[in-house]
Amino acid sequence: MKNEQFINRQDLKRKRALIAFQILMYGYLLTMFLVQMYMYSVRDW
Amino acid sequence: MSEKSLNSDLPMGTNAVFANMHKWLQRGLMVCLTALVLEGALTMPLLAVWYGWPTLSFQEICSELQKIRFSDDSRECIYPYPLFGPAEGAGQTTAKDQWGVQPVPEYKRIGYRELITIRNARLAQ
Amino acid sequence: MNQTTSPSLATSTKGLDEHYDQSRKAQRQADLWLMSGAIMLGTLVLGPIGFPVFLRGLSLQVKAQKAGLTVRPVLVTLVGYLVAIDAALNSFGWAMDMIAHHSLMNRTILTMWGNMFDAGYFWHYNELWIGGASAPGEKAWVFALLPIVFSMRLAAAIGFLQMKRWGHQWMVVTCWFGVVAWVGYVANMTIFADVRYANVVFPVVGWWLYDIFYISPFLAIPYLHSVNREIFSDS
Numbered sequence: 497m498k499n500e501q502f503i504n505r506q507d508l509k510r511k512r513a514l515i516a517f518q519i520l521m522y523g524y525l526l527t528m529f530l531v532q533m534y535m536y537s538v539r540d541w
Numbered sequence: 542m543s544e545k546s547l548n549s550d551l552p553m554g555t556n557a558v559f560a561n562m563h564k565w566l567q568r569g570l571m572v573c574l575t576a577l578v579l580e581g582a583l584t585m586p587l588l589a590v591w592y593g594w595p596t597l598s599f600q601e602i603c604s605e606l607q608k609i610r611f612s613d614d615s616r617e618c619i620y621p622y623p624l625f626g627p628a629e630g631a632g633q634t635t636a637k638d639q640w641g642v643q644p645v646p647e648y649k650r651i652g653y654r655e656l657i658t659i660r661n662a663r664l665a666q
Numbered sequence: 667m668n669q670t671t672s673p674s675l676a677t678s679t680k681g682l683d684e685h686y687d688q689s690r691k692a693q694r695q696a697d698l699w700l701m702s703g704a705i706m707l708g709t710l711v712l713g714p715i716g717f718p719v720f721l722r723g724l725s726l727q728v729k730a731q732k733a734g735l736t737v738r739p740v741l742v743t744l745v746g747y748l749v750a751i752d753a754a755l756n757s758f759g760w761a762m763d764m765i766a767h768h769s770l771m772n773r774t775i776l777t778m779w780g781n782m783f784d785a786g787y788f789w790h791y792n793e794l795w796i797g798g799a800s801a802p803g804e805k806a807w808v809f810a811l812l813p814i815v816f817s818m819r820l821a822a823a824i825g826f827l828q829m830k831r832w833g834h835q836w837m838v839v840t841c842w843f844g845v846v847a848w849v850g851y852v853a854n855m856t857i858f859a860d861v862r863y864a865n866v867v868f869p870v871v872g873w874w875l876y877d878i879f880y881i882s883p884f885l886a887i888p889y890l891h892s893v894n895r896e897i898f899s900d901s
Contacts, residue, residue: 504558507556507892510891511558511559511562511892514562514887514892515562515888517888518884518888521848521881521884522884524849524852525881528853528856529870529874531856532855532859532863532874533870535856539859539864541860541865541866541869552739552740553894553897554739554741554897555741555892555893555894556894558892559893562888562892563741563892563893566741566885566888566889567740569885570744570885571744572879573748573879573880574748574751576879577707577748577751577752577755577880578717578720580879581708581710581713581717581755582707583713584710584779585713585714585775586714588778589775589778591782591867599770600770600774602778603770603773606774606777606778606781606788607773609781610777610788610790611790620770621770622768622769622770622773627795628767628768628792628793628794628795628796628797629768630791630793630800631793631795633793636790643857643859643860643861644789644858644861646789646860646861648865650865651781
């Protein structure tokens with residue numbers, strides 16, 4: 497029982513970290529996309 | 542650990558904590574897979590049509606693109622290219638760019654099947 | 667298939683053996699079609715042939731699962747094949763750029779793609795002495811990622827689909843490589859955005875719409891870190 501609880505807590509921390517990683521990565525991609533769109537809007541492409 | 546995934550309807554390898562995450566990952570993966578499959582299948586035909594195939598052969602499309610790339614109407618795609626020959630654009634001097642730390646190309650945008658009209662206009666001269 | 671968690675079947679040993687034989691055969695059959703289709707899709711030019719081949723494999727896999735056979739989990743199949751196709755597409759494209767840059771196929775198809783989406787593969791293409799892409803930094807990315815990231819990731823995906831432990835481990839490693847690749851590659855494109863986007867047919871949006879589906883490492887990583895690793899074994 498004790499083991500199960502511990503594994504669950506570790507799993508919950510792991511899940512949080514993985515979700516944070518997703519947010520970080522997609523946030524980075526979105527940022528770069530927006531930067532490029534901004535450049536597109538001001539430069540003569 | 543394995544008991545948890547056996548007792549419920551969870552797929553092998555997934556436990557309760559990650560069941561929802563795995564469900565969404567599966568959906569995302571299916572979307573990416575479908576898109577990549579479609580892109581893999583359709584890229585070549587659609588590109589070829591945009592750039593004038595089958596009116597223009599691949600060699601003609603290659604030559605037209607090279608003319609635009611280096612802004613030089615005399616360039617042709619040599620086919621087959623000599624195996625250990627120099628790079629085909631080596632030493633070129635005709636390409637139009639604004640040079641600087643971030644160069645800006647100055648060739649014109651190519652519209653849908655515009656290579657055909659460009660080529661015909663040039664041959665008509 | 668090497669699996670440590672077996673389903674509970676109230677049958678004799680003979681029935682169980684038969685079931686596993688049937689399952690193995692069904693999985694193998696599906697995989698033959700899936701793998702052939704995936705490799706062909708990865709070559710882009712054989713894509714129209716690879717698509718129906720791949721779909722046949724997918725339908726065989728789903729059919730086997732619905733028939734109650736012990737086959738690979740759907741997510742493992744999805745992650746494995748997505749990563750394999752992703753790696754194959756990148757590998758083939760960049761192998762052409764690195765080695766076959768003066769073939770007619772490459773000079774036509776890659777520069778067409780470059781002219782439409784990303785002039786890194788059009789601007790001064792084949793002008794450098796090493797041939798291929800001449801955009802700032804691009805060749806360096808090709809050299810670094812092709813043998814280390816994409817080739818290794820393809821091998822890892824194969825091991826992963828075979829439910830091997832080393833396959834799972836190397837998927838973790840090579841997908842994290844992919845994170846480095848995405849961050850650096852996109853940063854390079856943004857810094858030299860004029861070269862990459864000026865006068866292409868579909869600037870910015872074209873490249874993003876086309877390439878966003880290559881984020882398989884970002885989707886694979888959460889799965890790889892949260893799946894029960896016991897289902898992968900090297901025995």
